[in-house]
Amino acid sequence: MSADWSQVPAAVLDEAGVLEHVGSPLREQRILRDGLAIVPRADRRVLAVPGEDRLSWLDSISTQALKTLAPGESSELLVLDPQGHVEHAASVLDDGETTWLIVDAADAEPLLTFLLRMRFRLRVTPRDASDELAVIGCRAPALAHLEAASPAGVPLVWRDLWPEIGIGGVGYAADEDHPGHGYGAMEVLVTRETEAALVRAAAAGEIAVAGVLAAEALRIAAWRPRWAAEIDERTIPHELDWLRTAVHLDKGCYRGQETVAKVHNLGHPPRRLVSVQLDGSDAVLPAAGAEVRVGDAVVGRLTSVAQHVDDGPIGLAVVSRRADVATPATVDTPDGPVAAALIEIVPPDAGAAASVPRLTRLSRRT
Template structure:
């Protein structure tokens, strides 16, 4: 049953949950400061239980999971035989159950695929989306939310981004990384607890933020999301996802050969860029809008947001050959929008990745 936000002042919700509570820019500030939490209606919960759960997930995915300690969060990717991203999951284990927090659009497909891959191993896959929900915020903000794990271990996943995880590799060469101060966690709660959180917000006891604010903070941190930034051709290298979701020296898994070949011998054919958009005409692009260098089409927008400090921003996937030293243009339904680009994945990422660290572009103050 959908959560009822009608009692929360300013709340705007849809089939994907709470979009905002009237002020996405203020909500971003509240999230960063730990003064608000965000019900994540576009996220779902899967569980994998059984003695073989971690070694089994390890054998199927890009991350080293066999010895994942209880309460430690990481993430992993399911790749196709050509190394392309098919599914993504944030993972935390409580000692008895592996909890997979996934995008809504990816949940059913991932659950079906995992179920088909059980064979005779001692694992059980369940989709818990009908009785559990996810709430996000800073680590401190979600710390008070009730754990639902059977062992009593809090079911809270802390985002490792943008730190390079053991066995990972970071391609972004800008310092400081825009996600360096990112403090983001997601907690699993019962639907009854979510209703209590919403009721407390209606009484003015706590503050809520919507997914627009959550996504703006993600885009500003250059943090990829499978439902937004990964198309059917996406390689983890192209999104700088090697830093948190891929272990380069673990055992075999589907797609590993391509991951190793691109990283060690070649270059990803496309690359992620961050765009600071010209906001003078108050025009925001949409995902899928064409990105040009001069008159040449070089890629497309994947995510776009209005950030409380940086103003209008976006992520885009462009050809590896796209020039890095020119401003780009985004073709929107309301006309072209100029965009200053910041290189996330360098053109020489992979075999010859050895470029100096670059200073970040200056921030712009956004009017609220």
């Protein structure tokens, strides 16, 4: 059971018990970015996959090459449907005995159901470990305040490598000046007893805490896609530039691989992720899901939105491949349209692999 973060002074929790902020979301962004705060991630859950066949099995049913994942090494996977649409996403960490999957809360039960259905006769026993472990976000300096769980002797610290391009991956957004460089997010798995101790320390003012609003603003500014925000029933990984970290293009067969290969090698994704700079003069922040228009035409939808400490109101949107991002746009709100500028992340000619540079530098997975 999750610890009660409402004990922290000025804490504001949502209906699901997720700590949104502690009174100053913009200040919280600064201290979180600088590694001076931790962020409780009750919006994330943990699945455990012990068993001798765990890595080869997860390799066979996901987009990522995991057979040789070393203990303590961080990775990321997607599970696709037969048509290549994203169904599930997980951060991946192995400790030599168990593979730990960190997932958005709403995806935990569906992903576990899928894993249990796909076991066949293999030596794997997936389970929901959320009652055992909590997820705490941080940046490097704040890691010193956290005692990571280590049931097999390997501290369970997942490091987000975004936006670096992993072995077998490819990036569509320009690598130079990518705003995700320096993102440096981590997710630390701690026991529920340790989480309760963190609550007491935060309530006493011994450690600084930020809410998920701060973490989301930093994610959006880094152009980092998330299952709970950017995914719908039509999403393919190419649209979100997710081939960088979550897809290995040269591994063995898996469900949806044909679509991944065809779109990357022969075609273009039908939609693409863009960054959105919103007009903040009226202090109106559109909601995620709002329609994005260029002229009178609806070209897509806003998937994430935040008030950023440096950049003001920003968002991510998924728009049609043919949308003209150089033309001023608007985003619908109940109070009328808000002016917006669209900034290219995934270019319209993404795919056509001959024109895309392949960079491999993160790991030795094959």
